[in-house]
Amino acid sequence: MAGSAVPRIGVLALQGDVREHLAVLTRLGAAAVPVRRPDELAAVDGLVIPGGESSVMDKLTRLFGMREPLREAIAAGLPVYGTCAGLIMLADRLADGISGQQTLGGLDITARRNAFGSQLDSFETDLAVPDLGPEPVHAVFIRAPLVDEVGMGARALATLADGRVVAVAQGALIATSFHPEVTGDTRFHELLLTRVAERAGRTAAAS
């Protein structure tokens, strides 16, 4: 955050619902900017990877020379929040990616794309998310992935009534199968800003 009180938060803007995230982050008082290039990534204190189509996002991150900078930023502890396709991009393992599809990794989870099938493409439900307080989160799922397996490094933040995991966290990384940016509930984005503030505090203390 380089001495400034206003965190600069990027939204990976290669593909997907970028504008909605920029709007939520701006509402929360962050300087919200689209990120397409390595120099833009280097200038942010936190990042959102939006929903969209993960196989296309994967191809574009490689085409735009963003794959390695993103992997390095994640490894260096950049706070990142991934929604839907963004969750898939942050997963260390993919259960059923299309041929050649890669992820950035960072979360010790196995993600399964389009896990609800064509019968149940999109649905909404209220979810308990204890980390965000007693009020449930109204979760909108759109051709959503599931977290098939949560490894030792990651932690489930929310599950469906049947126990399937739909939100996870690990260090400075947060990911949800669903789309809080379309409901007006800003608590997951606030959690990202908390991770950013925590990291800024640690950096200041170390210098």
Ligand SMILES: NC(=O)CC[C@H](N)C(=O)O
């Ligand atoms: N809303 C979304 O981000 C859908 C994700 C998409 N089904 C994928 O596999 O990447």
